[in-house]
Amino acid sequence: MIETLLVFWRSRPLKLTLSIILLTMSVLFAAEFFDLRGEQRHGLREAHKMVAESLAVQMSTLASVSDLKGLQLSASALVERNPDVMAVSLTSNTGSILAEYGDLTQLKKISTGSTLNNMNVPIFNGNQTWAHLQIAFLQINTLAIKLRFFGFMLAGCFLLYVLFLRKALVQLDPSQVVPSRVNSAFNMFNEGVVILDDKLRILLINDSAAQTIGKPTEKLLGHLLDEWPWQQPDDWQPPWTTTLRSGLKLSDQALRLRLDNGETRVLVASCSTVGQEQDGVRGVLVTLDDMTAIEQKNDDLAKTLRELRSSQASITQKNRELEALATQDPLTGLANRRALMTSLEHEFAKALRVPAPLSCIMVDIDHFKSINDNHGHGVGDEIICAVANTLIAECREYDTVGRYGGEEFVIVLPGLSSDEAMDVAERIRRRVSLLSKNPAIPVKSLSASFGVHSVKSNTSSIMQLLEQTDEALYSAKRTGRDRVVCYSDDLANPDTGINDTVVHTESHHNASRVIELEAMVQQRSRDLEILREYDSLTGIPKRALFMQRIETEVQRAKRLKLNIGTMSLEIRDLNRIITTFGHKASDKLIIEFVSRLQDGLRSSDMVSEITDDHSMSLITTNEYGVLLSDLDDSAQAMPVITRLRRLLSKPFEIDGQKLYLGVNIGVSLYPQGGSDATELMDSACQARSEAALKPDKVSHCFASASLERVSREYISLEADLYEAYESRQFEV
Structure with a gap:
């Protein structure tokens, strides 16, 4: 009890109270001394x-x-x-x-x-x-005496209290004790610094710490640091509390502070004790390092890295797609003609440099046109893929197998002589002849002819090698098909026998010959019957045959669960072009239009044998139809649209003048656009009408709204990548 009274007697509030009482009495004594109360x-x-x-x-x-x-x-x-x-x-x-x-x-x-x-x-x-x-x-005047007394008391107490409290408040506001130069240095710290007393109230705080919470320094003094809006769990104990109770020095304590404006700051706090407990002076020094900007930069960097990885993955994927477009045949997966010629050039130069043997096999499917006519292009595509798979299976991993065009293939065999290449070709021929026994291929018989040639000392170029291999293939065709012929100088003279260079199976020869003659008769009859179904100007089939082809492909797509597509195209303002340039010049323009359209489709390899029946058609005077077969998904139609837009956007030349055509393209895909040929073409025509409303010179529209939205982004990206590839900004 006595100790408590002593503590109270020595407390600062008591001392301040006594001091104020003494000051007030001093003022009263002075007023009495000067008789300011009017006692006279x-x-x-x-x-x-x-x-x-x-x-x-x-x-x-x-x-x-x-x-x-x-x-x-x-x-x-x-x-x-x-x-x-x-x-x-x-x-x-x-x-x-x-x-x-x-x-x-x-x-x-x-x-x-x-x-x-x-x-x-x-x-x-x-x-x-x-x-x-x-x-x-x-x-x-007694009122003046009273006012004089009151004024003296007011002025005297005011002056004395101000002078006294300026000294006394040093005990209450420790920041006033700090010299100005030390306080300036204290505020120069970039990190926030806070000094807490033994009750964890803020005694001193620098400007950086005050700016962290966004409040002036004066409003923070005397308040608990715990009162700041910390974002921590309910059972969280502040690190300064831990330091005060345990005396442990804590560092790099991650804290999150939620400001009034909704902003969240990330801070790193370090705490240590200050003062001596035996002296009755003890507190905590807290430093607050604002890591918000660094954290934000780290988040931005991580986001950028994710975007870069995503972009890199997208670019890599597009590079693969471009590489596939540039080097692969989409129908068979074999090397296309461009990649085939590149590989042949490399192997030819290597064979001459080492030197080393190099052989070439040229393969052509027999009676392939009859197969297309009798069974449709869908079956023809299946046979092409089956033959391609057979070629790959019978060749080595480092051999190059490519689609040379249509139903023709070329195999490059580095390190093999003519005899070894002949053995490979004969093995493949036998395997091809067995494909007709597969229930998935609806033909009674199937065969292929092979031409073989090897690099000789007098072979000057790959073109000479290919031409001589082609001569051997032609000889195999001319002498009955379903056989392997190796090139020799005797082939240059048609009258010279070639028995030594022909390997064939007699059991199949006569049957193949009969089939060939029957097919020729059927073809001639068919040509006479449907001659009237073709457009005399462009040579493409008209609507009736085209609709039959679509219906056939729809049935096949239903059976094999594939997608097909139909396109409807028209030339804008064709009548005005005819009026301006005349019929003759306009006919040339239409022929060039159809030719460019066929070239675009052929280069995309999305439709095999574009120049054969039913793949492209004249629907009406100014409407053209295109059938896209064997689409694995709807996305495969988009590269075709992109290529056509690019080709048709180039100027046409008419009477020596450059003319940019306006073209509307409508696209309908099975099964979204319809379940039969009529519904597919109707939805394609409707989409073409909607494309006519767009401002693009060459515009397109999908019948499906969802595909239309997807196509815009896809086609734009594919066009940019193709342009970058053409300008050699990408290397594949």
Whole structure:
């Protein structure tokens, strides 16, 4: 108990209270010393009383002898000789004025009692009141005395309290103890610094820490650091609390602070104790390092890295697609003609440099046109893929197998002589002849012809090698098909026998010959029957055959669960072109249009044998139809649209003038656009009408709204990549 009282006696609040009391008493003593409260009024009142009583005695004596003149002289003498007396009046009991002198306006009619400034004294004659004497003294302003006293107290207390508290508040605001140069250095720290007392209240805080929470320093002093809006779990213990209780030094404590404006700051706090507990002074030094900007940069960097990885993956994928477009045949997956020629050039140069053997096999499927005519292009495509798979299976991993065009293939065999290449070709021939036994291929018989040639000392170029291999293939075709022929100089003379270079199977030869003759008869009959179904200007089939082909492909797509596509195209303002340039020039323009359309489709390899029946058609005078077969998914139609848009956007030349055609393209895909040929073409025509409303010179529209949205982004990206590839910004 005694110890508690001692602590209280030494406490700062008690000391401050006693100091204020002493200061107030000092001001009161000073006011009393200078008589600022007006205590002199008592002596003044006594003096006035003595003057009044003296005059009353004198006038009572004069009244007893009825000396009225003496009364008047006494009154006038009092006023004239005493500057504090302003007026004198003697009034009888009957109310008559016996004597008066001075400024009578200063007199106040007071029947009884007196004031400091006015005295009312009775005059006795014997034992009875004879008259009343009124004396008006100089006015004393008591309100001014009170105001003077109050003003002195106010000013005195104000000055003394200010001087005292400037010293005393140092005990309450420790920041005032810090010299200005030290405080400036304290504020120069980039990281926030906070000093807490033993109650974890903020004693000192620098500008950086105050800016972290967005409040002025003065409003933070004396408050708990725990009161800041920390984003932490409910059972979280602040690190400064841990440091104060345990004395442990903590560092790199991650904290999150949620500001009033919704912003979240990421801070790293370090805490250590300050002061000595035995001295009664103990607190915590807290440093707050704002990592928000770094954290944001890290997040931005991570986001950028993710976007870069995504972009890199997209670019890699597009490069693969471009590489596939540039080097692979989409139908068979074999090397296309461009990649085939590149590989052959490389192997040819290597064979000459080493030197080393190099052989070439050229393969052509027999009676392939008859297969297309009798079974449709879908079956023809299946046979092409089956033969391609057979070639790959019978060749080595480092051999190059490519589609040379249509139903022709070329195999490059590095390191093999003519005899070894002949063995490979014969093995493949036998395997091809067995494909017809596969139920998935609806043909009675299937065969292929092979031409073989090897690089000789006199072979000057790959073109010479290919031409001589082609001559061997032609010889195999001419001599009955389904056989392997190796090139020799004797092939240059058609009359020379080639028995030594022909390998064939006699069991198949006669049957193949009969099939060939039958197919020729059927083809001639068919040509005569459907000649009227072809457009005489462009040579493409008309609507009837085209619709039959679509229906056939729809049935096949249903059976094999494939996608097909139909396209409807028209030339804008064709009538105006005819009127301007004439029919002859317009016919040339239409032929060039159809030729460019066929080249675009052929280069895309999305439709095999474009120049054969039913793949492209003249629907009406100014409407052209295109059938896209064997689409694995709808996305495969988009590269075709992109290529056509690019080709048709190039100028056409008519009568020596460059003309840019406007073309509308409508696309409908099975099964989204319809379940039969009529529905597919109707939806394609409707999509073409919607394409006509777009501002593009060459515009397209998908019948499916969802595919239309996807196609815009896909086609734009594919076009940009193709342009980059053509300008050699990409290397594949």
